[in-house]
Amino acid sequence: MLIRTVQIHSPANQSKVSQIKEFLVEYNRCVNYFIRRLWAEKKFTGRFLDKKYIQDAKDKFNLTARLIQCAGKQAQQIVKSQREKSFSQRTMPRFKVLMADLDGRFWKFGDNTKSFEWLVLQSGFKVLIPFKRTKMWTKWEGRGFTLSNSIRLKYDEGSLTLEFFFEKEKPPLKPTGAVEGIDLGYVNTITCTNGQVIGAGMNKVIESFSKREKHTHEQIKNRIFHELKSLNISNVKKLAIENLKSVKSNTRGKFSRKRNRRLSHWLYAKVVERLARRCEEEGVRLVSVSPWKTSQYCRFCNNWDRRNRKGEVFKCVVCGHTDHADMNGAMNIKLLGLAEAYSLRSLPSNFMGVRNECL
Numbered sequence: 001m002l003i004r005t006v007q008i009h010s011p012a013n014q015s016k017v018s019q020i021k022e023f024l025v026e027y028n029r030c031v032n033y034f035i036r037r038l039w040a041e042k043k044f045t046g047r048f049l050d051k052k053y054i055q056d057a058k059d060k061f062n063l064t065a066r067l068i069q070c071a072g073k074q075a076q077q078i079v080k081s082q083r084e085k086s087f088s089q090r091t092m093p094r095f096k097v098l099m100a101d102l103d104g105r106f107w108k109f110g111d112n113t114k115s116f117e118w119l120v121l122q123s124g125f126k127v128l129i130p131f132k133r134t135k136m137w138t139k140w141e142g143r144g145f146t147l148s149n150s151i152r153l154k155y156d157e158g159s160l161t162l163e164f165f166f167e168k169e170k171p172p173l174k175p176t177g178a179v180e181g182i183d184l185g186y187v188n189t190i191t192c193t194n195g196q197v198i199g200a201g202m203n204k205v206i207e208s209f210s211k212r213e214k215h216t217h218e219q220i221k222n223r224i225f226h227e228l229k230s231l232n233i234s235n236v237k238k239l240a241i242e243n244l245k246s247v248k249s250n251t252r253g254k255f256s257r258k259r260n261r262r263l264s265h266w267l268y269a270k271v272v273e274r275l276a277r278r279c280e281e282e283g284v285r286l287v288s289v290s291p292w293k294t295s296q297y298c299r300f301c302n303n304w305d306r307r308n309r310k311g312e313v314f315k316c317v318v319c320g321h322t323d324h325a326d327m328n329g330a331m332n333i334k335l336l337g338l339a340e341a342y343s344l345r346s347l348p349s350n351f352m353g354v355r356n357e358c359l
C-alpha cells in the first residue's frame with residue numbers, strides 16, 4: 001500500500017485550539033500511563049490491551065472508553081517500535097508530542113460553509129474544526145489515491161494541525177518499457193538518458209545566493225523538485241541511479257571538492273527519495289548502481305582513463321568518443337541497469353550485447 005500524507009493547518013480560533021489542546025494533553029497522559037504499565041509488566045507484543053488497564057484508566061482520565069482504547073493502541077505501537085530498536089536505545093519510551101491518531105469512529109466531515117470545510121470531532125464531546133483542502137489533497141486524489149478514515153490531530157506551539165492520509169494499492173512493476181539511467185551530475189543537475197536535464201541553469205541561481213544565506217539548501221531543493229515533476233518516466237520500466245552511499249570520503253574526512261560540486265548529500269537523498277516515490281507510483285523498478293568510474297569510462301571501447309573527463313566534456317583518449325560528461329555518466333549508469341550489474345567492475349563478459357542499446 002502506498003501512503004501519502006497531507007498536513008493542513010487549521011485556522012480554528014484560540015478558545016477552540018485550547019479546548020483541543022486540553023483534550024490532547026489528557027490523551028497524552030493516558031498514552032504515557034499505558035506505556036509505563038506495558039513497559040513495567042513487559043507486555044511488548046500483545047495485540048489487545050488488558051481489560052484491567054482500560055478499567056483502571058477510566059477512573060484516572062476524563063476520556064471515553066473508546067478514546068482510552070485508542071490511546072492504548074497508540075501506546076502499544078510506541079512500545080513495540082521501541083523494542084525493535086538497538087539494545088542501547090531500549091529504555092522506556094515517552095510520548096512527548098500532543099498528538100492523537102483517530103480512526104473513523106471519532107470524526108466525520110461536517111457541512112461546508114462559505115469559507116471553510118469542517119471536521120467534526122466526536123467522542124464524549126463535539127468540536128467543529130475548520131480547515132481547507134490543499135493542492136496536495138487534490139493532487140493525490142487526482143492520482144487515484146483515496147482518503148483513509150484515520151486522521152492525526154496535532155497541537156504544537158499554539159497551532160493546530162490536521163493530518164490526512166491517502167492510500168493506494170501499489171501498482172505492479174511494468175513488464176515492458178525502456179531502461180534509462182540518471183546521473184546526479186555537476187552543479188545540481190540531474191541528467192536522464194532519455195535526454196531530459198533537470199536543473200540546468202541552477203549553477204547561476206546558486207552563485208546568486210550568498211554563502212551564508214540560511215535557506216539556500218531549501219530553495220535549491222524546491223527548484224529541483226519543481227523541475228523534477230517534468231521528468232517523464234511513463235514509458236520507462238527500469239530506472240538506474242548512482243548509489244552515492246558507496247562513495248568513500250577522502251583522507252581529510254570530507255568529501256572531495258569534486259563531490260562537493262555535485263548535489264549535496266542532503267539534497268541527493270531528497271532527490272532519490274522523490275524519485276523512489278515517483279517510481280513506486282508508476283510501477284517503475286528503481287535500481288541503484290555503483291558510481292565507480294562511471295564518469296571516466298568509455299563504453300564504446302571498454303576503457304577508462306582519468307584523462308577522459310575534463311569538466312563538462314567527456315572525450316575518450318583511446319577512441320575519441322565525445323559527449324557531455326553528465327550524459328556519458330548517465331549512459332554508463334543505464335548500461336549497468338541493462339546489464340543487471342551493480343558496478344563496472346562486475347559487468348558480465350557478454351555485456352557488449354546490451355551495450356549496443358546505449359550507443
Ligand SMILES: [Zn+2]
Nearest residue numbers: 298301316319
Ligand atoms: Zn573510447
